[in-house]
């Protein structure tokens with residue numbers, strides 16, 4: 706199957722879409738456990754859903770989507786699980802490289818710290834970013850080795866190294882990895898917390914939670930979240 710099929714007919718219409726959508730892909734382990742499978746099987750199923758939902762965001766015309774794929778804390782998981790996740794990123798990138806044509810207009814960007822990631826994977830990440838950077842479709846940020854606090858600290862350190870002695874909100878907004886505001890954060894699996902995801906960008910985010918486990922998350926669930934977002938009255942503190 707093509708990685709991201711070419712832009713197809715719009716599958717749904719919304720009067721307002723989030724400019725930047727954040728998705729916490731949670732519940733892979735529980736999904737696998739329910740089926741008597743190893744946790745790694747849940748991550749494999751989750752990776753397929755990541756591709757399906759990316760494609761649907763592109764179909765709908767959402768400008769930017771950030772997927773939480775691996776946090777700075779996830780290194781503490783068993784080696785087999787960490788290796789499986791790294792292999793899934795690797796396979797996704799190889800597939801993307803072999804199938805650039807079919808990936809349509811999607812722009813891929815990896816956000817997070819580079820240390821700890823193998824040089825082979827880093828090279829594939831750089832290739833994918835370079836190859837897709839000239840496109841004008843949906844920007845898919847894949848947060849790998851990412852932590853929201855670490856992102857803010859890294860932005861501040863970059864500003865210090867540029868000689869800044871006083872830092873403004875705009876300075877930090879310009880130096881976080883993604884666009885500075887996230888309009889909607891989706892978290893499946895029944896957990897209702899942010900888990901160090903997009904801390905700066907979430908200042909005025911709407912949240913949408915669901916009990917569905919990520920490997921079962923469908924385009925229909927995405928549409929439900931977007932139609933609820935459409936109805937929210939956003940006041941930005943005013």
Ligand code: FPP
Pocket residue numbers: 730731732733734735736748751752755773774775776779790793794797847919
């Ligand atoms: C959290 O669920 C999920 C993760 C730590 C990994 C998410 C990664 C993927 C879905 C693969 C993405 C692949 C690509 C190619 C970007 P959990 O395992 O903590 O679930 P649990 O809370 O049920 O144990």
